[in-house]
Amino acid sequence: MISTLLNYLANSSAITYIVLALLSVYTIVVFWIFFYRNSALNRLIANEKRSLEILTTSQSKFSPLSLLNQCSNGVASKEILHACEINIIKEASVGVSWLAIISSTSPFIGLFGTVIGILESFAKFANQSKVAFSIIAPAISEALVATAAGIFVAIFAYTFHQIISRKIYELNIYLKAQAEIIVAKG
Template sequence: MITTLLNYLANSSAITYIVLALLSTYLIITFWIFFYRNAALTKLISNEKKALESLTSREARFSPLSALNKCSNNSNSKELLYACEINLIKDASQGISWLAIISSTSPFIGLFGTVVGILESFAKFASQSKVAFSVIAPAISEALVATAAGILVAIFAYTFHQIISRKIYELNIYLKAESQILIAKG
């Protein structure tokens, strides 16, 4: 496996190196955004869930850990609570657009690398009078590695985008429920 990979890299062109480097960077960014945002959202959701539970319990007090409480400064103003909700959701969704961009562009970057690899293979074959399938097939399969890499990156980016989007939705539900309770209590 390693020998095959080293042979592939040894026979690759500059475009292939650029495509694979860009896709590697995309993959690193994807994982970094996911782990960072997932950890932050998990903590935020946990705090808001506890805050909602304390508001709906017999205590009926607002948790000091709640980001909505910190933002609104214990105010029950509908406008201020709404503005705080929007601000918290905006902060929670920071970086998620990059996951969408990466998931939609990485297959095209991989496809570009494949097309260039196939064109280079055909250019090498142009000088030969007869080329057998046994010569063409390995060259095309090597070119397809870039598409596979692009699809792999897209799978992770899209999956992480969906997970983070769901967590943001869950956070939004908790924030809206807390706001409605606070507004109702006046």
């Protein structure tokens, strides 16, 4: 397997190296965003869940743990609380759009690498009068590695985007519930 990969890299063009390098950077970015955002969102959700429980079980107007309390400085205005919700969600969703961008562009980057690889393979065979399928097939299969790499990156980017989006939605629900309780307690 390693010898096949090394052989592939040895016979690859500069475009293939660029495509694989870009997809490698994409992979690193995808995992970094996911682990960073996921851990931050898990903390925020746990905190806001505790804050909501405090609001529903006590007579206090604000939970000291709540980000809404910190943002609004204890003001129970519906407009201020709504603005705070928006600000908190905006900060919580930093980097999520990159997951969507990477999930949609990485297959095309891989496909670009494949097309270039196939064009180079056919250019190598252009001077030969007869070329058997047994000679063309390995060249095309090597070119398809770029597409596979692009799809590989896209799968993780899309999956992580969906997970993070769901957590942002959950955080938003907790914030909205708290805001409604705070306004109702007036």
